[in-house]
Amino acid sequence: MSNRTARKVTANIGLTLDGRYHGAGGPGDMGAIVPYAVTDVARDHLARIHEGKTTAVFGRGNALGFVGYWSSVAEDENADPRDRGYAQWLMGAEKVVFSTTLTEAPWKRTRVVKGSVGGVIRDLKADGSHGDILVNTAPSILKPLLAADLVDRLYLMICPEIAGGGERLFEDGLPASAWELISQETGKTGELALVYDRVR
Known part of the structure; x- marks a missing residue:
């Protein structure tokens, strides 16, 4: 199959100013990111990330909390329409969950994969x-994809806080790459919604 017709690989994630996706307290320490996830800019960003996508990819850990949360939003008539739109897309999309421990997926239209x-x-x-x-x-999932240069588009929410500890997304040793800024939006509390395309 030619590169022209190959599907694009896109990814979304929220990061602090020091490039971390959680704080020093571990994966549950999201205090520097969560407050900015409910702003208008963040919700508009969420409404864009699923346009043209038909497959949603997760790691086991984030799938267990993520899919459960959004399945309830999909049926909540009082939810913000942007949140509900994303949730309904997610419930209808093909879902692929990387796991070495799950034997079957607890959600419809989902398959569990092992492999690299x-x-x-x-x-x-x-x-x-x-x-x-x-x-x-x-x-x-995103870290090995960046290391293999397989990501075509990045949707980033940059939160105006320094976490001072926790895991970073962009680690030393990644292959050098160039990215084009496709869109940017700034929220009232200083959060940035950025979309970058890989220049190939």
Whole structure:
């Protein structure tokens, strides 16, 4: 299959000013990110990230909390329409969950995969399906994809706080790459919604 018709691999994640996706307290320490996830800019950003995507990719850890939360939003008539739109897309999309411990997925339209991240994503990218792939706030998947230079678009929410500890997304040793800024929006509390495309 030619690169022209291959599916694009996209990813979304929120980061602090010091490039961390959680604080020093571990994966549950989201105090520097969560307050900015409910702003208008963040919700507008959320409404954009799933356009043209048909496959949602997760790691086991983020899938367990993520899919459960959004399944309730999908049915909540009082939810913000942007949140509900994303939730309904997620429930209807093909979902791929990387896990070595789950034997079957607890959600509809979901399959559990083992294998290497790069190999599975390359297969998804070239499988001829309609629509692109979205890696959903899954650093365990996104990091190896960045290392393999397999990401075509990054949706970043930059939160105006320094966490001072916790895991960083962009670690030393990544291959050098150039990115084009496609869109940017600034919120009232200083959060930035950025979309970058990989220049190839």
